[in-house]
Amino acid sequence: MSVLVVGISHNSAPVAILEKVARDSEGTGKLIRDVADNEHVAEATVLSTCNRIEVYAEVDRFHGSVEAISRLLLETAGGVPEEFVPHLYVHYDDGAVSHLFHVASGLDSMVVGESQILGQAREALRLGQESGTVGPALNSLFQQALRVGKRSHAETDIDRAGASLVTAALDRATDHLGRTQDLKALVVGAGAMAGLAVATLSRGPASSIVVANRTTTRAQRLADQYGGRAVGLVDVAAEVAEADIVITCTDSVGVQLDVERFRAARGDRRPVAIIDLALPRDVDPAVGAEPGVH
Structure with a gap:
């Protein structure tokens, strides 16, 4: 089993694309459940903010999981899915861990160093826990990411880049x-x-x-x-x-x-x-x- 991230954010897509894949809280919950129902997925949650939507999953197969999660992520977009696929990004295994650590530290935010992302990562963990789709792997990953994010703000000058x-x-x-x-x-x-x-x-x-x-x-x-x-x-x-x-x-x-x-x-x-x-x-x-x- 390895961790897989499939996402789209302000770094990969313009607002016109982002708003077509955006979901409200009910839609985010549905996405979590739909991803978790996939045969290759053991755990899942979604990090959703005004500038990104990312699916985090523990999977037993890379290619089949990427294809299925990408399809679910884009199902609200309308139009031709191929138009949106180039804006998706994928991180796997160690790359997925590194990506979440960067996100939680505010290094991947539109305003580098903003601290609101910590609360949003905490909310992603909570949503997965409430849905019963987060187990030991993602729980451990997000807890570590939250600690990394807190340390980055406490032990560096990253906050000077902007509070939010x-x-x-x-x-x-x-x-x-x-x-x-x-x-x-x-x-x-x-x-x-x-x-x-x-x-x-x-x-x-x-x-x-x-x-x-x-x-x-x-x-x-x-x-x-x-x-x-x-x-x-x-x-x-x-x-x-x-x-x-x-x-x-x-x-x-x-x-x-x-x-x-x-x-x-x-x-x-x-x-x-x-x-x-x-x-x-x-x-x-x-x-x-x-x-x-x-």
């Missing part, structure tokens, strides 16, 4: 706006990424924060922690009209803010920074071409 993707994006946003304080912020979503965004905003540039989510009770819990205000997704357009910074990070499939709604909301064309951290994208790409949008 959110921090890096906010730095760019405030540069574009020419302001670093008293900004009105809207965060769309209430998951882990949204929580990180709200916490980061509250420590720095935001004088007011609005959290919008499909489930308003979740939005309210997050907003209450940082003195913010909660609204439903139906109110996003109205809140966009007042915001200086908009951060979107839902796990929904489909656009949450299209260009028509944006134009109707932002008639004054004031500068606004929009940070779309979701996969698939929450914001219509056409919004980026609108006047005043950074």
Whole structure:
């Protein structure tokens, strides 16, 4: 038995490809179970973030396993699978171990050194354990990777590269706006990424924060922690009209803010920074071409 990794990430594919293979939490759970059901797979889990989706499996056969896992990974993509295959990467045995250690250390992240990946790796382990598809091999591998990741942050200066993707994006946003304080912020979503965004905003540039989510009770819990205000997704357009910074990070499939709604909301064309951290994208790409949008 050897460990196999089949994945696709920001390093191997553009956003247009990544969002077609992205899955919500239910879809990720299904992928784990489907991979584990393969006759050549003894253990399996999935590491899914806004910039990558990777299947980790203990397998008894390389070629048959790669083919089957690749097919399962791409089944949500639509179109011709051959178009997506070149964007996949494969790591096996020692290469798979090395890859996960690099990922957990933040060395493979879009923002090198970001620490959020540790929580995401921990979540991948938890999902596999809850699904009953992680056994001794993957449990040991992920536990070691988490220790390596923690040591890399504790014993090196890798953190100087950036605490998270959110921090890096906010730095760019405030540069574009020419302001670093008293900004009105809207965060769309209430998951882990949204929580990180709200916490980061509250420590720095935001004088007011609005959290919008499909489930308003979740939005309210997050907003209450940082003195913010909660609204439903139906109110996003109205809140966009007042915001200086908009951060979107839902796990929904489909656009949450299209260009028509944006134009109707932002008639004054004031500068606004929009940070779309979701996969698939929450914001219509056409919004980026609108006047005043950074």
